[in-house]
Amino acid sequence: MIEINLEDIPKSPGVYLFKNKRGEVLYVGKAKDLRNRLSYYTKSSFLSPKINHLLSLAEKVEYFLTKNEKEALLLEANLIKKFRPKYNVLLKDDKNYPLLRIPIKEKYPSLQIVRKRKKGDQALYFGPFTSAKGLREILKLLSKTFPLRKCSLAEMKRRKTPCIYYQIKKCLAPCVNPIPEEEYKKLVDGVIEFFQGKGKGLIEKLKEEMHRLSENLEFERAAFLRDRIEDLKNILEKQAVVLNTPIDLDLWEYKKENTYEFFIVLFVRYGYLYGFQTFQIKNPLGETPAIKDVILQFYLEGKIIPEKIFLPEEIEEKEELESILCEAAGKEIKILKSSEKEEIKILRELALKNLENFILSERRREKPWYAGLSEELVETLKLSQEPRWIEAIDLSQFYGTARVGAIVCFFEGEPEKSRYRHYHVKTEAKDDYAMLYEVIYRRLKRGLEENNLPDLILIDGGKGHLETALRAAEDLDIETVEFRAIAKNIKRQPEKLYIPGRKNPMFLPRYKEVYHFIGRVMSEAHRFAKTFAEKTKEKETIESILDKIKGIGPKRKEILLKNFRSLEEISQAPLENLANLPGFNLKVAKALKENLKEFLTS
Incomplete structure (x- = not known):
């Protein structure tokens, strides 16, 4: 000792x-x-x-x-x-919920869905929203009433003609149309008002404008506004008002069970309940509640910090925590004990109800069988701790083209397909080591930024591949992720195990369950990499053929690739559909179909 x-x-x-x-x-x-x-x-x-x-x-x-x-x-x-020490409380918060970003300093701001708030960014942020799909649906409906630009700044500067959003009246096309900034600003202000919880006031303004248009006999524009008012009403009906005052707050509840603690945080913005987030953490020493560590790790990772944070009980170092969060947010932050005030009481009841549901669902997810496998993994792979989160990396290419890397993820023994990732390799070097270094470096760098590093990464290869992976981790100063290389035999079955610090490999024991599990993980990584390489090769082939067709430049090629999955799909598309694509016309569409017919029949 x-x-x-x-x-x-x-x-x-x-x-x-x-x-x-x-x-x-x-x-x-x-x-x-x-x-x-x-x-x-x-x-x-x-x-x-x-x-x-x-x-x-x-x-x-x-x-x-x-x-x-x-x-x-x-x-x-x-x-x-x-x-990321083994005996500290570690918040693996890889659920970076979407935020709405409005860059109000730009001449013609757009509505952007992002996952993190940039430090020192002067843009306006709203959120977090618990569903990216739900947020996209809201923005889709709002774009009918507030037709703001959809393209990036770089794309807007390059554009010579309006895009399809202009044609369907969901964008004013400031890229080519000289729109007065004040007129555009009114649209931006309308969106801001909506997300600030002033939707009802916004509807009243639109109604006044609708009546004015009717009086001026502009019935078509009045009817358009009438439909938009109904859209806004439908959105507002789905939003839950939980506070009488339009303030921002997060309300936390937590519960301890053995070495685990379960947390829930409710996000209230402008008096509306935006959603909630739940997570479970392990408190290895279990001396004190983990809330202080969780609060710091949660909010210092680019989250929006509200004016008030409610906790179920008083905590030590409250003033120090407030001071740190104030500096991070650039505004005054208060950490308060949840009161018996009726509004807060209702929020607490809602939080506790959802926390109980979360705990029950986690209990149902528990896999007793994985506990034994986890111990086998530690023993066989000589790991420092039981790995709950395992990733495997594989590379694939077609004779130097379609060079890709793929990562699969297994959590507690089961595939987590939402965490699968693939990479187009950018390095000019053609060897496996350079490709592997790039893929691992990019994965780990992203993991550092988003605080979602795995416990163990398995690599398809030998000693050189393992050393390459360790070098990538060392270059990023990462010590918490363990690496093992698995060499396969001619039947593509896992055979040899390479461990850092050991000169010679070990043979994997075929009679153990761990052998079959590793085989399953590595096979899944190989399948995922191969499938992505095939898709990449197919896309490169399509691009190569389109490059040879006269009249199809980079922009038209990009539009075709966005709308069609294969050359056959393009050739079978009706002539009118092709002619109506942005930047196309009947003459270009005819030439395209004729050229494709030659390529496909030759």
Whole structure:
């Protein structure tokens, strides 16, 4: 067990790290008085078995001094994010719910769905929304009333003719039409009013405008507004008003069961309930509730921080937490204990009801069979901890073309297809190692940004492939993800296992369940990579043929690829459909069909 020399440790605020003999960080903690806090770990007879187990693995303790407790709290959060220690509370929040971004500083702002708020961004944000599909539906309906631009700034600057959205009256085409900024701003303000909970007032304004148009005998425009008013009413009927005042707040509830804690947060914006988010975390030491760590990790990851955050009970370091969140949000933030006020009481009841449902669903999802497999994985693959989240990477290409990488994800033994990812390899080098480095680097970099790194990554290959993966992780300063390489035999069955730090490979035991599980994971990665490579090759072939057809430039080619999946589909499309595509006409459509007929019959 680690020996802590208290005489060397100052009575100052700071952060301490327990490390094992390999230098890996096991636990990060913070203290108002480092000597006093670390003295706690010297009284082994009073400590829980979990803490004694942590201390038995620790080889040394390091510490950093800070000016005050607030700095210690922030440094602790940053070090936990960096090292993701096994014995700390870790929030794996990969559900970055969609936000609506309106870049109000631009001349002609657009409505953008994003997943994170950019630091220092002067755009206006609304959300989070729990359903991207639901948000897209709302924007689709709003675009009839507020026809704002849909294209990017770069696309708008390049465009010479209006796009299809102009033709269906869902965009004013500021790219080519000189629209007065004040007129466009009124449309933007209308959208902002809607998302600020002022939908009823907005409807009244539109009604006044509709009556004015009727009086001026502009019946067609009045009828158009009438239909838009009905659309807005339909949207508003689906929104739940939960507060009498239009304020922003998040309300949290949580419950502990054994080493797990379950959380729910309700998002209230402008008095409307936007939705909620639930998650489960493991509290390895279980000494104190994890809410403080969860709050910091949740809000410091690019989330919108509301003016008020309600918790079910008072927490320590409330003032320090408020100060950190104020700096992150650039406004005053208050952390409050949920009151008995009727509105808050109703929200709490709603939160607790949904939290109970979440806990029940998690219990149903529990897989006793995976516990045994998880232990086998640790033993066979020589892992430091049981892997709940496993990913496998495979590469594929066709003689140097259609070079792709693919990642599949298994959570607690089952495929999580929503987390599957594929990559077009950009590196010029043709060898496997360069391709693998790029794919792993991009995956890990995104994982750092979105706080969704897996526990284990399996790679199809040998020692060189494993070293390449480790180099990518080292270049990003990632120590929390474990890597293993699996070499297959001529029958494409897993055979050899390569482990970091070991010179020679180990043979996988065929009689164990873990062998069949690894085979299943690697086969799925191979299938996913191969399928994507085939699609990529098919697309490259289509592009190559379209490039040879006179009159089909880059823009027309892009439009065809967006609307059709194959050359056969293009050739079989009615002439009028092709002629009506943006940038096309009857002459171009005829030439395209004639040329394609030659290519397909030759």
